[in-house]
Amino acid sequence: MVDTQTPEVPGYPFQRDLRCPLAPSPTAREVRERAPLSRVRLWNGSTPWLITRHADQRALLTDERVSDDDRYPGFPYVNEHRADIAGKTPRMITNTDAPEHTRLRRTVNAPFVVKRIEAMRPAIQKIVDGLIDEMLAGPNPADLLTAFALAVPSLVIADLLGVPYDDHEFFQVNSSKALDGALSAAEAGAASRALGEYLGKLLRVKMDEPDGAVLSEMGERVKNGEMTFEEASNMGVAMLIAGHETTATMISLGTLALLQHPEQLAELRESEDPKFIANAAEELLRYLTIVQTGVRRVAKADIEYNGTLIREGEGMVFELHAANWDPEAFPEPDRLDLHRSARTHQAFGYGPHQCLGQSLARLELQVVYGTLYRRIPTLRLAAPIEQLAFDHTGTTYGVRCLPVAW
Amino acid sequence: MRVELDEPKCVASGQCVMAAPDVFDQNEDDGVAFLLTEEVAEDQLDSVREAVAICPAAAIRLLAS
Numbered sequence: 001m002v003d004t005q006t007p008e009v010p011g012y013p014f015q016r017d018l019r020c021p022l023a024p025s026p027t028a029r030e031v032r033e034r035a036p037l038s039r040v041r042l043w044n045g046s047t048p049w050l051i052t053r054h055a056d057q058r059a060l061l062t063d064e065r066v067s068d069d070d071r072y073p074g075f076p077y078v079n080e081h082r083a084d085i086a087g088k089t090p091r092m093i094t095n096t097d098a099p100e101h102t103r104l105r106r107t108v109n110a111p112f113v114v115k116r117i118e119a120m121r122p123a124i125q126k127i128v129d130g131l132i133d134e135m136l137a138g139p140n141p142a143d144l145l146t147a148f149a150l151a152v153p154s155l156v157i158a159d160l161l162g163v164p165y166d167d168h169e170f171f172q173v174n175s176s177k178a179l180d181g182a183l184s185a186a187e188a189g190a191a192s193r194a195l196g197e198y199l200g201k202l203l204r205v206k207m208d209e210p211d212g213a214v215l216s217e218m219g220e221r222v223k224n225g226e227m228t229f230e231e232a233s234n235m236g237v238a239m240l241i242a243g244h245e246t247t248a249t250m251i252s253l254g255t256l257a258l259l260q261h262p263e264q265l266a267e268l269r270e271s272e273d274p275k276f277i278a279n280a281a282e283e284l285l286r287y288l289t290i291v292q293t294g295v296r297r298v299a300k301a302d303i304e305y306n307g308t309l310i311r312e313g314e315g316m317v318f319e320l321h322a323a324n325w326d327p328e329a330f331p332e333p334d335r336l337d338l339h340r341s342a343r344t345h346q347a348f349g350y351g352p353h354q355c356l357g358q359s360l361a362r363l364e365l366q367v368v369y370g371t372l373y374r375r376i377p378t379l380r381l382a383a384p385i386e387q388l389a390f391d392h393t394g395t396t397y398g399v400r401c402l403p404v405a406w
Numbered sequence: 407m408r409v410e411l412d413e414p415k416c417v418a419s420g421q422c423v424m425a426a427p428d429v430f431d432q433n434e435d436d437g438v439a440f441l442l443t444e445e446v447a448e449d450q451l452d453s454v455r456e457a458v459a460i461c462p463a464a465a466i467r468l469l470a471s
């Protein structure tokens with residue numbers, strides 16, 4: 001156990017430099033430049049491998065010996081809670097490997113089929129336009145996060161699942177509370193349970209009166225024996241949780257990044273080219289890479305990788321922001337460039353576990369980035385960037401409040 | 407050029423459909439990709455190369471026909 005005593009093994013997640021709140025931690029760059037594979041120290045003193053380079057992440061995250069099964073003792077758990085529940089949770093797409101993972105994932109993919117998601121574009125445009133109307137009619141300045149960014153994914157997911165319009169307010173208020181870091185664990189937990197109960201009840205209703213939306217469809221799979229009732233209702237909650245804060249953060253931080261680059265914001269605002277807007281969304285995903293706890297895996301066999309031996313049972317952490325700022329993959333990575341080819345970024349992870357909801361996230365971001373600045377051309381920060389409070393502790397990086405005026 | 411899809415590896419991310427909708431499509435019920443054509447025309451090469459690069463399951467290969 002010499003490694004745990006060696007002072008040069010840095011703690012992980014890395015600390016960012018507060019003077020550059022949108023850039024990855026300087027430590028991420030240092031370790032990436034020093035060696036392809038290195039060690040980091042986690043909350044429990046364990047020292048898994050850290051993989052920082054884009055090409056190495058691609059190779060290892062598609063290697064069949066690299067496992068997402070958290071029952072292996074060497075698994076590099078994100079925190080104590082995750083370590084405690086490992087092995088006690090049902091087998092899901094988030095803790096299984098092929099072929100079990102492949103089978104499970106194929107039962108939950110249908111809602112995210114690209115053409116089906118694309119068909120939601122007019123509905124999402126309507127939601128975004130409606131929220132902008134409301135924000136413009138309300139107080140100025142406003143917090144972009146609560147007045148707009150959190151509401152977009154909440155209403156979109158409500159639409160996708162088939163939550164009746166009259167329940168949208170309940171759904172939105174509780175999903176925001178469930179993820180609000182400023183609330184106590186008890187309050188957030190109560191909101192989360194209320195949502196779970198609500199979705200369970202709604203699933204029963206939809207099983208009797210199907211409407212063609214995703215909950216009804218999962219209800220059909222329950223009836224056919226493809227999924228259990230519990231799996232279907234858990235999946236509904238998971239879709240909400242996974243797609244809510246992440247999308248909201250890409251809206252708020254994306255806006256902040258663009259306000260720091262006014263010439264590029266102007267180009268985006270004036271563009272009517274859907275390809276350019278889509279590319280801008282990819283570049284913002286790359287540049288911001290909001291997942292800050294890394295992708296966690298464990299080696300289920302010895303892996304000889306470019307002269308280094310990763311032993312069976314050793315943990316592996318894939319630092320996504322480091323890979324997305326790897327100059328070998330993205331020249332001048334610290335430059336936001338809405339024209340660059342950013343499509344191979346790993347902001348959604350890489351390998352068979354890559355984000356399930358990425359097609360929906362992309363569509364939401366394309367609609368928001370293509371609409372918000374065009375509708376509010378005078379949008380500006382209403383507080384100096386130095387005064388903004390960033391969230392360094394969650395799974396995703398974010399800003400707690402984004403005061404804007406117009 | 408010819409494109410090959412390793413269907414059992416496909417995790418249905420739909421990335422290939424986004425990159426090259428003329429060459430790839432997805433099943434409606436499980437999202438698994440299928441080929442609309444095996445032969446890749448000259449003007450489809452760039453988009454298929456992008457699909458190869460972004461497929462998270464590394465399930466697509468471009469071969470000389």
